[in-house]
Amino acid sequence: MNNCESEKIVEAANIAISNLLPTKSRSLYDIAYNRFKKWCAEKNVQVYSENVLLAYFSENAKNYKSSTLWAQYSMVKSCLIIYDNIDISKFPKLIAFLKRTGDEYQAKKSKILTKSEIDRFLSSISIIKYFDFLYVGLILGIAGACRTDELVNLTVDDIEDVGSSLIVKIPNTKTKIPRIFVVTDVGNMLELFRKYLSLRPPHVKHKRLFLYYKAGKCSSQPVGKNTMGKILVSSATLLADAGVDITTIKRHAGWKSTTVAEGYVENSIENKTKIANQVLVGTTTSAITKTVNVSESNIPSNINFENCTNVTFNLNVNK
Numbered sequence: 001m002n003n004c005e006s007e008k009i010v011e012a013a014n015i016a017i018s019n020l021l022p023t024k025s026r027s028l029y030d031i032a033y034n035r036f037k038k039w040c041a042e043k044n045v046q047v048y049s050e051n052v053l054l055a056y057f058s059e060n061a062k063n064y065k066s067s068t069l070w071a072q073y074s075m076v077k078s079c080l081i082i083y084d085n086i087d088i089s090k091f092p093k094l095i096a097f098l099k100r101t102g103d104e105y106q107a108k109k110s111k112i113l114t115k116s117e118i119d120r121f122l123s124s125i126s127i128i129k130y131f132d133f134l135y136v137g138l139i140l141g142i143a144g145a146c147r148t149d150e151l152v153n154l155t156v157d158d159i160e161d162v163g164s165s166l167i168v169k170i171p172n173t174k175t176k177i178p179r180i181f182v183v184t185d186v187g188n189m190l191e192l193f194r195k196y197l198s199l200r201p202p203h204v205k206h207k208r209l210f211l212y213y214k215a216g217k218c219s220s221q222p223v224g225k226n227t228m229g230k231i232l233v234s235s236a237t238l239l240a241d242a243g244v245d246i247t248t249i250k251r252h253a254g255w256k257s258t259t260v261a262e263g264y265v266e267n268s269i270e271n272k273t274k275i276a277n278q279v280l281v282g283t284t285t286s287a288i289t290k291t292v293n294v295s296e297s298n299i300p301s302n303i304n305f306e307n308c309t310n311v312t313f314n315l316n317v318n319k
């Protein structure tokens with residue numbers, strides 16, 4: 001093999017190596033790798049041992065959460081394998097440290113509006129303000145336990161107006177079987193939706209449901225994920241507060257995981273209040289129905305009720 005052939009082989013190998021990183025996110029990999037290399041240069045480090053990686057990620061752990069550390073680890077790992085032929089996935093102490101950083105991390109849950117807050121919000125909506133997508137997004141989000149991306153990708157073809165209600169189909173790209181829920185005619189919900197849809201200009205080329213409205217006029221620009229994320233509601237929480245069982249919550253939200261549904265039930269303030277009353281007071285907030293049958297001749301002159309909460313009494317007089 002002559003020098004020319006050798007150079008061509010090296011060049012071909014370098015091209016192949018450069019293509020090992022993801023094309024779209026390659027710049028992020030390079031940034032993570034260069035940041036690590038810069039840190040090593042500042043510390044006069046020339047050998048990338050396990051202790052060196054532990055020290056590097058230990059410093060980063062002071063400023064970044066666990067998920068970010070894992071992302072940085074993944075990118076640095078890939079670059080070190082490609083450029084330096086070093087496999088840090090074989091560093092057990094480093095892996096153990098990264099796992100440990102996530103032990104005390106608690107994911108932040110979105111702010112949840114209570115049932116009374118939602119009722120107040122919907123009752124205060126003026127029909128004049130139907131052009132604001134947030135109102136319609138709130139209605140659909142509650143009725144179908146919709147996630148942000150589901151609302152963003154919802155199209156006009158996914159909603160069927162049958163008069164007395166709306167039938168909404170949430171597409172599922174994996175199973176191809178849509179999740180279906182219904183919006184009933186409560187208050188002015190259906191009227192709000194129809195008014196909102198009537199403002200859609202005919203020149204809009206896409207079918208995304210949610211569009212930006214400015215100064216009472218509709219644009220063709222679809223609402224993005226970040227803007228839609230302002231709808232801080234969860235019908236799963238409302239169902240849990242109402243005492244609905246886990247199976248129903250899972251079916252309504254389209255979840256496969258029981259753990260997710262259990263989280264909403266566990267964090268339900270209404271459920272915690274019921275348990276507290278049962279443990280501390282020995283009472284229950286569950287509805288009780290009592291039926292008393294009496295004849296016309298022996299109707300009691302006085303009926304006294306004491307320490308009663310959420311109790312229904314039916315008095316049937318037999319003639």
